Amino acid sequence: MKWTIPNTLTVLRLLAAPGVAVMFLYFQRPWADWFALTLFIGAAITDWFDGYLARLWKQESKFGAMMDPIADKAMVLIAIMVITGYNGMTPWLILPATVILFREVFVSGLREFLGAKAGLLKVTRLAKIKTTAQMVAIAALFLGTGLEYLNGVAMHGMTPEQYAQAVVDGAAEPILGCGRRDCASFANLIGLWLIWFAALLTAITGLEYFIKALPHLRDEK
Template sequence: MLTIPNILTFIRILLIPVVVVAFYVDTVFWRWLAVFAFASACFTDYLDGYLARVLKQSSKLGTFLDPIADKLLVATTLLYMAGYDKISRLSLIPAAIILCREIMVSGLREHLSDINVSLPVSNLAKWKTATQMLAITVLLIGDVSKRPIAWVGELFLWAAGILTIITAYTYVIKTIQNFED
């Protein structure tokens, strides 16, 4: 179903290659374009959920695709930031935690769907996603502006890592409660 929220989700996915190309081109223009593309994609994450509720345009496609779009955006950007040394080695820890959690939660959702149990996104998970996106945006801005704000982005990345652990734990507990032998 092609609704406005679903179109925004597709736009978020289409902005990922812009961010990727920016890492390869690596000029000031392209790095600012990466910041703009990433921040715009993050905004569509908020906007598509808001519009789905307000316009009553929630759909199975949107429910399925929205978290995948978030995971693709965050995972791709974190991997490129790590590969291009845009985050410190110490901050690879929360980045790895975030990536592992996303894989794990996808597996949990797949298992639960086999037994017809949904694993809805919690409010804390929404805060986790917002914190991740803020962290990455600040890190991208710090890289292109050459201002000493990378530590702020890395601080938010660590906060996202902590929220990631908490949300992963709650999802694991919910899954165990519904586990069938």
């Protein structure tokens, strides 16, 4: 493997994937949330640059073609694991996350089974859009998780109703708002809509790959 800039960016993105989870081991919240969000966004940006630079400088390689989708999947799956862990077992998040996790494992299994014929399952344009949607959704959810933690700190153990009354009584500062919602719930709502959209694209692309692979899964008579 040649250490070209595109290949280096791909490797850095692969290393950033577990780094997102490590942030919560070595830093206190909400710093861990902000560091994880920054690392995730930075790594997501390299996903566009490494492919673009490889094509621009004619530095496309087999190593890059292999590692690029692996780095993408590692980023998405580890980030989803962290987010679901800190957001609780809400079905509105668990269901789309399950669809995404199942599809990635299923398609990886298909590629492994096909072996030399795995080239039939090349990354499509819709699959690239799917990955972008996943990353934008995860970034929004990381933002919402960090803001939600700050809200909890601000309320000092009070329920939302008690805190609202404390604000009315002048005993507490109002939580930063985004329109009619507080910013945490606003970011979480956008993140949930986007993760459901990403899960839909994920399911569609998984079905497309399965249909392509189906002729090679039939037993010979």
